[in-house]
Amino acid sequence: MRYAVPVLLMLGLLALLGYGLTLDPREVPSPLIGKPAPAFDLPQVGAEARYSTENLKGRPVLVNFWASWCAGCQVEHPFLLKLAQDYGVEIVGMDYKDTDADGQAWLKRLGNPYRTLVADAQGTAGLDWGVYGVPETFVLDSSGTIVFKQIGPMTEQAWREHIAPLMAAKTP
Amino acid sequence: MTTYAPPSSPRMRGSKPRHWMPAFAGMTMVLAAAFADAAELNADQLQRYQKMTSELRCLVCQNQSISESNAPLAADLRNQVRDQILAGRSDAEIADYVTARYGDFVLYKPPLRPVTLLLWLGPGLGVLLALAAAFMFVRRSRGVTAPVLDEAALKELLQPEERAP
Secondary structure, three states: OOHHHHHHHHHHHHHHHHHOOOOOOOOOOOOOOOOOOOEEEEEOOOOEEEHHHHHHHHOOEEEEEOOOOOHHHHHHHHHHHHHHHHOOOOOOEEEOOOOHHHHHHHHHHOOOOOEEEEEEEOOHHHHHHHOOOEEEEEEOOOEEEEEEEEEEEHHHHHHHHHHHHOEEEEEO | OEEOOOOOOOOOOOOOOOHHHHHHHHHHHHHHHHHHHOOOHHHHHHHHHHHHHHHEEEEOOOOEEOOOOOOOHHHHHHHHHHHHHHHHEEEEEEEEHHHHHHHHHHHHEEEEOOOOOHHHHHHHHHHHHHHHHHHHHHHHHHOOOOOOOHHHHHHHHHHHHOOOO
């Protein structure tokens, strides 16, 4: 009984540390959840008209920051294609710190899931949206408010557990 | 996984004189790059710039400040800090700008908020708890007294040992 208190404290500490092992220390939660999507006004890739945050309102939409030089983007790409083609999810692609030519070549090679493709060549939109690596995907509701941010490649699990319910969309 | 095109980092290898040169050159270039960003600032502004950039975390490397890191995002943020200093924004406004986008984690000195209270007070509390525990332990063991020995009984106990072969 003498050791009851230290043992309990130890168990408590182990529980806390064990929980910590399930967390990703590199993940930086976004302060933009629940806030309106930050404004941008950028040219599109392969289209004349510019695209702005206003264009993102009116329906739930995914905004996916990606780049042709990004390895993780290749990992999530098949799933994004599935979402766009099989489930009709609207994905707006933000080509981050990339050239139009490289971006288009990459999409030609791997397939294009983006209903709209925006060129964020200098990363200015990325800076305002708190992007610190690619890929990152933001989920916007119809009012243009950010309701979820997926840091890193989009996974089926993240889609099923967090995003599909928010968009009231079908799940694979 | 998130990736940027990885910058090459100079590594120190061995003690041969030739091997420190790439490292030295690399470091000079990184420092030069960081200060080249700041070419248009006057002395006061430069000081503010250096202070701010050393207190903002680079989110790509995460254990470096944006003044040390040569990640592209760090360069972008350094430029933002420089431009905002030149535009006359205060340090608090610039910090707000960065935390509005990246959260409190980007500041090396997070603000004192209910959420960060445990972060700030935790170590101090931990030390106090440890001292209290040590104090309680010492007090409890002071209560134990040695049994009083009778001199005669002690001799009797010891004598059999002296006679043993």
